[in-house]
Amino acid sequence: MKFAMFGAGRIARVHGQTLTEHPDVSLEFVIDPVAEAAESVAKEFGAQVTDAESVFANKDIDAVLICSSTDTHADLLEKSARAGKAIFCEKPVDLDTSRAKDVAQIIKECGVPCFIGFNRxxxxxxxxxxxxxxxxxxxxxxxxxxxxxxxxxxxxxxxxxxxxxxxxxxxxxxxxxxxxxxxxxxxxxxxxxxxxxxxxxxxxxxxxxxxxxxxxxxxxxxxxxxxxxxxxxxxxxxxxxxxxxxxxxxxxxxxxxxxxxxxxxxxxxxxxxxxxYMPAYRRELQEFVDTLLKGQEPxxxxxxxxxxxxxxxxxxxxxxxxxxxxxx
Amino acid sequence: MKFAMFGAGRIARVHGQTLTEHPDVSLEFVIDPVAEAAESVAKEFGAQVTDAESVFANKDIDAVLICSSTDTHADLLEKSARAGKAIFCEKPVDLDTSRAKDVAQIIKECGVPCFIGFNRxxxxxxxxxxxxxxxxxxxxxxxxxxxxxxxxxxxxxxxxxxxxxxxxxxxxxxxxxxxxxxxxxxxxxxxxxxxxxxxxxxxxxxxxxxxxxxxxxxxxxxxxxxxxxxxxxxxxxxxxxxxxxxxxxxxxxxxxxxxxxxxxxxxxxxxxxxxxYMPAYRRELQEFVDTLLKGQEPxxxxxxxxxxxxxxxxxxxxxxxxxxxxxx
Amino acid sequence: MKFAMFGAGRIARVHGQTLTEHPDVSLEFVIDPVAEAAESVAKEFGAQVTDAESVFANKDIDAVLICSSTDTHADLLEKSARAGKAIFCEKPVDLDTSRAKDVAQIIKECGVPCFIGFNRxxxxxxxxxxxxxxxxxxxxxxxxxxxxxxxxxxxxxxxxxxxxxxxxxxxxxxxxxxxxxxxxxxxxxxxxxxxxxxxxxxxxxxxxxxxxxxxxxxxxxxxxxxxxxxxxxxxxxxxxxxxxxxxxxxxxxxxxxxxxxxxxxxxxxxxxxxxxYMPAYRRELQEFVDTLLKGQEPxxxxxxxxxxxxxxxxxxxxxxxxxxxxxx
Amino acid sequence: MKFAMFGAGRIARVHGQTLTEHPDVSLEFVIDPVAEAAESVAKEFGAQVTDAESVFANKDIDAVLICSSTDTHADLLEKSARAGKAIFCEKPVDLDTSRAKDVAQIIKECGVPCFIGFNRxxxxxxxxxxxxxxxxxxxxxxxxxxxxxxxxxxxxxxxxxxxxxxxxxxxxxxxxxxxxxxxxxxxxxxxxxxxxxxxxxxxxxxxxxxxxxxxxxxxxxxxxxxxxxxxxxxxxxxxxxxxxxxxxxxxxxxxxxxxxxxxxxxxxxxxxxxxxYMPAYRRELQEFVDTLLKGQEPxxxxxxxxxxxxxxxxxxxxxxxxxxxxxx
Incomplete structure (x- = not known):
């Protein structure tokens, strides 16, 4: 299973590490507005830097991790769902509840698995x-x-x-x-x-x-x-x-x-x-990958x-x- | 200093014990509607059984302990205050707050020390x-x-x-x-x-x-x-x-x-x-006696x-x- | 049951207090080479000061507490046993083991109860x-x-x-x-x-x-x-x-x-x-008294x-x- | 820095994992008498199976891990030292103290770093x-x-x-x-x-x-x-x-x-x-590698x-x- 990751901050590094240790998945792409951060994280985990649209267009990418800033979550959730990707997204969905509800509705309609990162x-x-x-x-x-x-x-x-x-x-x-x-x-x-x-x-x-x-x-x-x-x-x-x-x-x-x-x-x-919560961050992403591989609910x-x-x-x-x- | 105690239940026994161990006070009288209980407690601590009016009339009694049932507290507080006795009373003052306030006002007017048994x-x-x-x-x-x-x-x-x-x-x-x-x-x-x-x-x-x-x-x-x-x-x-x-x-x-x-x-x-709270029951009554002896505020x-x-x-x-x- | 106590130090005061609180015993005499200490302890517990020989000669005394200095233990144990008193003695019996063994033999022969204060x-x-x-x-x-x-x-x-x-x-x-x-x-x-x-x-x-x-x-x-x-x-x-x-x-x-x-x-x-060990000191002496009253072994x-x-x-x-x- | 590892048991797997996570070292070879175990461990960490003599002869190998059975330790320590390899060896050196002393002397003469796995x-x-x-x-x-x-x-x-x-x-x-x-x-x-x-x-x-x-x-x-x-x-x-x-x-x-x-x-x-001791196993091998890289004493x-x-x-x-x- 191939992954792309939005974001290149601290949590992105934690999640990147977990992905590279899992035998059945690979992190292919990293996307971040700060080019330097994207390059650094991509290099650390053997991935490539790319942009969001390429990820959505890429049929080989099965799943995305959304670890970017809060204001980008809703938009990335919506586009990822429409592109048919399985999604792991850090909380919150959006600061505006009605926007969050709309996104939840879209996720539901698209039928993609979507896991919210309530690490605790x-x-x-x-x-x-x-x-x-x-x-x-x-x-x-x-x-x-x-x-x-x-x-x-x-x-x-x-x-x-x-x-x-x-x-x-x-x-x-x-x-x-x-x-x-x-x-x-x-x-x-x-x-x-x-x-x-x-x-x-x-x-x-x-x-x-x-x-x-x-x-x-x-x-x-x-x-x-x-x-x-x-x-x-x-x-x-x-x-x-x-x-x-x-x-x-x-x-x-x-x-x-x-x-x-x-x-x-x-x-x-x-x-x-x-x-x-380091063990929790590791375990939540392992669980996300495992539920995907087994076709279970997040x-x-x-x-x-x-x-x-x-x-x-x-x-x-x-x-x-x-x-x-x-x-x- | 001479004490009378209203009530002859479990807490009365605890307080009676504390009084008898204090070198400077004596428990003179026990008052309780259940004659047998009053006799038993009085005997245990070397006191006499009597009735409330005798206590209020007795100039030798300096202080009273009110450990009787809740519905008697307000009345005993009022009468004890008017009789000029120092008072130790188990909580609550009364279940009715306006009655409790009236009693507090009477205590204030009479100028007697009054200690409420917040043992904790x-x-x-x-x-x-x-x-x-x-x-x-x-x-x-x-x-x-x-x-x-x-x-x-x-x-x-x-x-x-x-x-x-x-x-x-x-x-x-x-x-x-x-x-x-x-x-x-x-x-x-x-x-x-x-x-x-x-x-x-x-x-x-x-x-x-x-x-x-x-x-x-x-x-x-x-x-x-x-x-x-x-x-x-x-x-x-x-x-x-x-x-x-x-x-x-x-x-x-x-x-x-x-x-x-x-x-x-x-x-x-x-x-x-x-x-x-056994140590607390002991210490609160010791403190009551000590504040009385030193003329301090409860x-x-x-x-x-x-x-x-x-x-x-x-x-x-x-x-x-x-x-x-x-x-x- | 009537007691005499050898010694008037800190532990003597602890034991004296325990005795006075027990309903079935009384502390009658205190014996100590320091007259002032003996007087003070005797007064505190309502006892009289006396000397060792009077205690041994007194048929009314049932039991002795030996809380005096270590070098007096063996001698007092021996004399108390010969006088037929029940004995509570602070450890050690003696610093010399052969002397201690001799005393143990005498105790055995006299058939008096003897309790050693291993408070722990x-x-x-x-x-x-x-x-x-x-x-x-x-x-x-x-x-x-x-x-x-x-x-x-x-x-x-x-x-x-x-x-x-x-x-x-x-x-x-x-x-x-x-x-x-x-x-x-x-x-x-x-x-x-x-x-x-x-x-x-x-x-x-x-x-x-x-x-x-x-x-x-x-x-x-x-x-x-x-x-x-x-x-x-x-x-x-x-x-x-x-x-x-x-x-x-x-x-x-x-x-x-x-x-x-x-x-x-x-x-x-x-x-x-x-x-x-304050609770232990209290409990060991209560146990000594209770075993005596019940005729049990220490x-x-x-x-x-x-x-x-x-x-x-x-x-x-x-x-x-x-x-x-x-x-x- | 290139490593070879003797042994393919539980501890070998732990150490293999630690090595592969270290950015500056690689595990090249695994040696074990049980061919299947050697293959399995080698595959897990991207290494090759080989034999001991090849390792000693291979100038590219800088260091060895000795995680094989106790009775092989002394011999492997000696040969590794003579081949100029840095050594990490599980305890004990040998069950026979005089043999252990001889090996220690050889290590000293060869001047190779040698770290004994006292994980605690x-x-x-x-x-x-x-x-x-x-x-x-x-x-x-x-x-x-x-x-x-x-x-x-x-x-x-x-x-x-x-x-x-x-x-x-x-x-x-x-x-x-x-x-x-x-x-x-x-x-x-x-x-x-x-x-x-x-x-x-x-x-x-x-x-x-x-x-x-x-x-x-x-x-x-x-x-x-x-x-x-x-x-x-x-x-x-x-x-x-x-x-x-x-x-x-x-x-x-x-x-x-x-x-x-x-x-x-x-x-x-x-x-x-x-x-x-899982964290200790990780940290001892990281320390071994770090002391080697810095030229410090184990x-x-x-x-x-x-x-x-x-x-x-x-x-x-x-x-x-x-x-x-x-x-x-």
Whole structure:
């Protein structure tokens, strides 16, 4: 199976590496507006630089990876689908939910496989929690608490184009919530503050947020986000059920403990997403390739991408109105 | 200093024991409608059984402990205050907030010391978290997550007279939130479900609840409650600040770990409040006696009791309306 | 039941407190060469000061606690036994093993109950490990690793009269080893160094020691000791069996965790024996009283005291000769 | 740089993978007596099958990896050295120490770089402990406790040819001890039992062993080994110094915790060496290549291999004689 990859940034390199290690696929082309970056990535993985139209026209290309900037996702998804390519696309589908829905409709009509890169579903710890929940270790799931905190805030300039905390950061947690809950939220309340960087507030966004969701059967889910964690990337989940609690903890670089006059200390969590989720990035793309080879359905679909966006939109609305938003 | 104690139940026995161990005080009288219980407790601690009016009339009695049933608190508080006694009273002041406010006003007018038994403020672990926060270990506090889960639900009959989850269970967490935040919440949102015992739902209450509060400076606080925890009494707090996170964990009966084919296992948390908070019950009463002896202000006042009730009322209202409630 | 207590130091106060809380016993007399200390302890617990001979002559006294200095133990044990008193005695029986054996013989002949204060057997964590081992959680016990480290070295002057590290410090661990192994060691090897305080070396002792023992069935046991632990009192046991491992960990004053830029830190272990073993001191004396009241055998007998001394002697010999010592 | 690899087993595949990922080296040849295995490994990494003599004669080959069976190590080391190849060799050098010494002498005379595969020195957790020790976190190192337990015993047939527990299993721990202590042991005592599998005892070996070593400066080190651990591969180190303790803990596959009626459980340790030490196998070979490319000295030399063998020999002698063995 032959692949083309849009984008030549950090994640593109991670995905390129995974592809080259898979025995049954090859990365043929890299496309990026920055020629130098495209050349560098293409060279690293033995591929050629080309342009988007050539990829769509090339009958030999079976699948594309969309790892380019967010504003190009919708367009590339649409064109790739119309060209009949299988698609792996980084989240989000688009910052505008109605545009995302249109793209999802096109994907559906074209009948191409489309996998959205919700990498956290492939993290070994979250996967294990999910498996244990599914196997009934805690019985019926009743409540979920998701803690998700970045080590430090992005520049305010980024916040302006990213869609804001709910659409660029919490969207991952909203997807995790849907995946773990196993049913759709019917009600969502959100609130937030600017406590970390005043420039984020001036740019019209929050950097600290709390959300509560409820599902039709009454399951409750809380998410807390912050753009600051002095101790690194804090990514935890607690799932409460009738038979007990499952906790997904942070990962560390080593298992050394120092016990001294100041206390009993283990390493702080891994610094950020590339460190924590490297195995997840590897596993999601392996899974994409494997589902393609076996003709199976992708695990995280474009519909999942659209639903997460809708929840993020509802958070923004709830924070503005001070009311819980009903979802149908 | 001479004490009288209203009530002869489990907590009365705990408090009686603490009093008899204090070198500077004596427990003189026990008052309880169940004569047998009163006799038994009086005998255990070398006190006499009497009635309420005799206590109020007795000039030798300096202080009273109110550990009787909730519906007697307001009346006993009022009469004790008018009789000039120093008061230690178990929470809540009253299930009706306006009655509680009236009592608080009377206490104020009478000028007697009045200590409300928010025992968790005296738990060694929560106290240590609070001290470390105060000493600036996490810098400015930004967010709080309070997890509070009972091992198993009370009978539905209790729920009907207790005031419901927010007023009988979460009230402790609402007090902890106020104490830890160090400033008043200005906005509160609550939602809940009946997931544990359908009879609780039929009695008009929830057994699972999530709350979010925000303070004037933008601090965020989440509380989650459940009437069920298969693993015992789950009482944890996470405080997030600019310099890091403080976590208060559960207590266990021993520090034995078993590592076998099934995993690496430590003991589950202590079973319920008497096990977990025994040191706190001891320390709160010691503190009450010590503040009296030194003529200092009590740590947890009747105003704290009233504020916690107001927050519980706001939770009930928010859950009904689906809107965040503003507090002034 | 009426008690007399020899000694008026720290442990005497702990034991006095336990006795006064027991409903069925009373502390009548305190005996100590330092009149002031005796007066103070006697006053605290409502007892009288007297001398040893009066105690032995007093038919009303049922039992004695020997908490005086080590060099008085053997003599008081002998006289108490001859006077027909039940005896609780702090370890060691005597620094001289043959004298200890003679005393054990006298005790046996007099037929009085005699309980040696190996307090660690009553620590909740070690007790829980022992119970779980007994219940078969790890199957057949194969190996034991005992870690026992004091926070800081005693003055070299103490080392000179204490009998040295093996007889004054490791003796507790040797008793734990016998208790946990459930069978007698048949071979023991010891070595040591002076790494902490050169004055201890000059006084002819070591401050760091490693021991290996083997039982008849081939079970292996390692003990490591140090007179220094910057992080407090380190008291741990690992028991390995066919089905897994049981670990007894240290105790901490609270369950607060701080996660910051420097790592993820819990409290260090409790400082020293009075903090760590306070519950054990309480429980051992309660057990002594309870076994007396029920006419049962003491849990830790004078024979246990003698055996531990013999193992300490064998350690000293092994360290001198560089050979494993055979025990019969 | 061009490599040839002797051996085509599990470790050969791990090393082959590492080599193919390194940008500056290529694996040219694979040599193994089992033609099929050689073909399979050669194909996997794009290499050719050949024989040993061709490799020694081939001037284009810069370096060899010796991953073949233990009995071929000494011969291949000698011939590779005489052919001027840089050498990476799995431990042990040889089961016979005098043969190992001869080989070390030949390596020295030939002046070729020779790296012995003591993989544990490259484990991220042990490396971090070592770094922290070196940076002075615990001050002067005083004591070391090494726990090393295999999940289940090898067949007794293996024990007969492996050299026994001390030479085939504890040799890794003896190397770790030397590396961590930073100075040579001058005295060693060993004892052991057959507790796991009677056939191992019938084959003349032990399956459970305890060792104590002392260095010239008086540092003490304990090692405990077992051929059985129901909970997986137990690989831990505790280093005690004047300022505190460093502990290296086991690794787990995920960070999920389940808290239920039976306790609070995390995953057991990874199953065995391939799981636990995979990162170490990768890093040791990367380091070998990097030291070659930079013309630096290998981290773990053939002298280290010889010293570890000498310590294993001393253990065997000590266990036989019941005496500590002096090492010069």
């Amino acid at each position: 579903r492939f993290d070994p710890t979250f996967q294990s929690l999910w498996d244990q929940k599914k196997e009934g270790r805690i019985g019926n799931l009743e409540q979920l608490v998701i803690t998700s905190r970045d080590p430090s805030p992005p520049p305010a300039s980024y916040v302006k184009v990213s869609g804001g905390l709910f659409r660029d950061m919490m969207i991952h947690d909203l997807d995790m919530a849907r995946w773990m809950l196993g049913e759709e939220p019917v009600e969502i309340f959100a609130t937030g503050s600017c406590l970390v960087d005043p420039e984020i507030g001036e740019a019209g966004d929050v950097d600290s947020a709390h959300v509560i969701m409820k599902t039709a059967s009454g399951k409750l889910c809380h998410i807390n986000n912050s753009r600051r964690a002095a101790y690194g990337y804090d990514q935890r989940i607690e799932a409460f059920g009738e038979k007990g609690m499952l906790q997904a903890g942070n990962h560390r670089a080593s298992e050394v403990r120092f016990v001294g006059d100041e206390g009993d200390t283990i390493e702080k969590p891994l610094f950020f997403f590339l460190e924590r 695990t995280a679909t474009i519909e999942d991408g659209v639903r997460a966006l809708e929840l993020a939109d509802a958070c923004v609305e709830s924070m503005k109105t001070g009311k819980a938003v009903r979802l149908d | 403020r005296f738990d060694p672990t929560f106290q240590s978290l609070w001290d470390q926060k105060k000493e600036g270990r996490i810098g400015n506090l930004e967010q709080l997550v309070i997890t509070s889960r009972d091992p198993s639900p009370p009978p539905a009959s209790y729920v009907k007279v207790s005031g419901g989850l927010f007023r009988d269970m979460m009230i402790h967490d609402l007090d902890m939130a106020r104490w830890m935040l160090g400033e008043e919440p200005v906005e509160i949102f609550a939602t809940g479900s009946c997931l544990v015992d359908p009879e609780i739902g039929e009695a008009g209450d929830v057994d699972s609840a999530h709350v979010i509060m925000k303070t004037a400076s933008g601090k965020l606080c989440h509380i989650n409650n459940s009437r069920r925890a298969a693993y015992g009494y789950d009482q944890r707090i996470e405080a997030f600040g600019e310099k890091g996170m403080l976590q208060a964990g559960n207590h266990r009966a021993s520090e034995v770990r078993f590592v076998g084919d099934e995993g690496d296992t430590i003991e589950k948390p202590l079973f319920f409040f008497l096990e977990r 740590t947890a006042t009747i105003e704290d009791g009233v504020r916690a009730l107001e927050l519980a009322d706001a939770c009930v209202e928010s859950m009904k309306t689906g809107k965040a409630v503003r507090l002034d | 057997r009553f620590d909740p964590t070690f007790q829980s490990l022992w119970d779980q081992k007994k219940e078969g959680r790890i199957g057949n016990l194969e190996q034991l690793v005992i870690t026992s480290r004091d926070p800081s070295p005693p003055p070299a002057s103490y080392v000179k009269v204490s009998g040295g590290l093996f007889r004054d410090m490791m003796i507790h661990d040797l008793d734990m080893a016998r208790w946990m192994l459930g069978e007698e060691p048949v071979e023991i090897f010891a070595t040591g160094s002076c790494l902490v305080d050169p004055e201890i070396g000059e006084a002819g002792d070591v401050d760091s020691a490693h021991v290996i023992m083997k039982t008849a069935s081939g079970k292996l046991c390692h003990i490591n000791n140090s007179r220094r632990a910057a992080y407090g009192y380190d008291q741990r046991i690992e028991a390995f069996g066919e089905k897994g491992m049981l670990q007894a960990g240290n105790h901490r004053a609270s369950e607060v965790r701080f996660v910051g830029d420097e790592g993820d830190t819990i409290e260090k272990p409790l400082f020293f024996f009075l903090e760590r 849990t830790a007998t004078i024979e246990d005291g003698v055996r531990a001394l013999e193992l300490a002697d064998a350690c000293v010999e092994s360290m001198k000769t560089g050979k494993a010592v055979r025990l019969d | 020195r490259f484990d991220p957790t042990f490396q971090s402990l070592w770094d922290q020790k070196k940076e002075g976190r615990i001050g002067n190192l005083e004591q070391l406790v090494i726990t090393s337990r295999d999940p289940s015993p090898p067949p007794a047939s293996y024990v007969k040819v492996s050299g026994g527990l001390f030479r085939d299993m504890m040799i890794h721990d003896l190397d770790m001890a030397r590396w961590m202590l930073g100075e040579e042991p001058v005295e060693i005592f060993a004892t052991g039992s057959c507790l796991v599998d009677p056939e191992i005892g019938e084959a003349g070996d032990v399956d459970s062993a305890h060792v104590i070593m002392k260095t010239a400066s008086g540092k003490l080190c304990h090692i405990n080994n077992s051929r059985r651990a129901a909970y997986g591969y137990d690989q831990r180190i505790e280093a005690f110094g004047e300022k505190g303790m460093l502990q290296a803990g086991n690794h787990r596959a995920s960070e999920v915790r389940f808290v239920g009626d039976e306790g609070d459980t995390i995953e057991k340790p990874l199953f065995f060496f391939l799981e636990r 981290t773990a030399t053939i002298e280290d291999g010889v010293r570890a063998l000498e310590l294993a020999d001393a253990c065997v002698e000590s266990m036989k004689t019941g005496k500590a063995v002096r090492l010069d």
